[in-house]
Amino acid sequence: MAHNFDHTISLLARTPAALDALLRDLPEAWTSRNEGENTWSAIDIVAHLIQAERADWVPRVKIILEFGETKAFTPFDRLGHAREIQGKSMGPLLDEFAGLRSENLAELGRLNLRPEDLERRGRHPSLGTVTLSQLLATWAGHDLTHLHQISRVMAYQYRETVGPWRRYLGVLDCHGHSQAA
């Protein structure tokens, strides 16, 4: 399927409000628990999305436009989300994510990308050659992979509570875990 830039923007623009509606003021029993050692809670995931807004998407768009394949992207620090949390609760983190996303989409708009720009190539430090189009599609896919993860992590908290229904809830059998992007 060809990449439709407007469809990508439509999704990116909605994610902050969707997470806000789901997570703001939700009891910490849902948002601060994870799936066990070295796994993430919903609050960790929101902090990771903030960090990606700062370091990942628009900065990489600019590297492609300025340097093409001659300069690899800065590797993304998958554990950097801990710095974003720093004792903050969910509400301020959701505000921060929404603000950064809005600024980043405005910045992307100011770049006035033409259709041919989407084919420009950059260099990912481990994946090699990628296109601007793939980068933008991945930004949207990254939102979805973490919405998927949040729903799984929260469902995990009820894995015993649902009793025999456990076998009917597909989310409790999910092993599609996310990795670095």
Add this chain to the structure above:
Amino acid sequence: MAHNFDHTISLLARTPAALDALLRDLPEAWTSRNEGENTWSAIDIVAHLIQAERADWVPRVKIILEFGETKAFTPFDRLGHAREIQGKSMGPLLDEFAGLRSENLAELGRLNLRPEDLERRGRHPSLGTVTLSQLLATWAGHDLTHLHQISRVMAYQYRETVGPWRRYLGVLDCHGHSQAA
């Protein structure tokens, strides 16, 4: 983990707004496409949630309160969501889901359940004995399993578009599909 009734209600109360923020006016390329034959699109899933509000949760609570284990729940029609769609677009379906959820939570409130009521038992047509507590927890888990499914189905539409990043997006490796509840 003991079942906390208020935590379950907190989640149930938020799902309609979360789906609304994510899906309303999103291009149909995201919401009407599925994962292949005999799979569901986001619009199918919202229609399924509507049908479950009508037929599944509060009606089953009432069967437990009135009949205990002497009367099995009416089996849920997993394909009944097609009747709910009937040419409707996403907007009216989201409105309908939000209205039904709100009515059902109000109805649940009117039942004035006491902690000991949560231990009352009912009979699921295929799972056998279940408790009211498990039924309510499953209502919340069912929201999460379908939020998980929606994020997976939408991400699937970009499985090629993301290019080499595909391997980093856990949602594209998810096989935790939902079944009847």
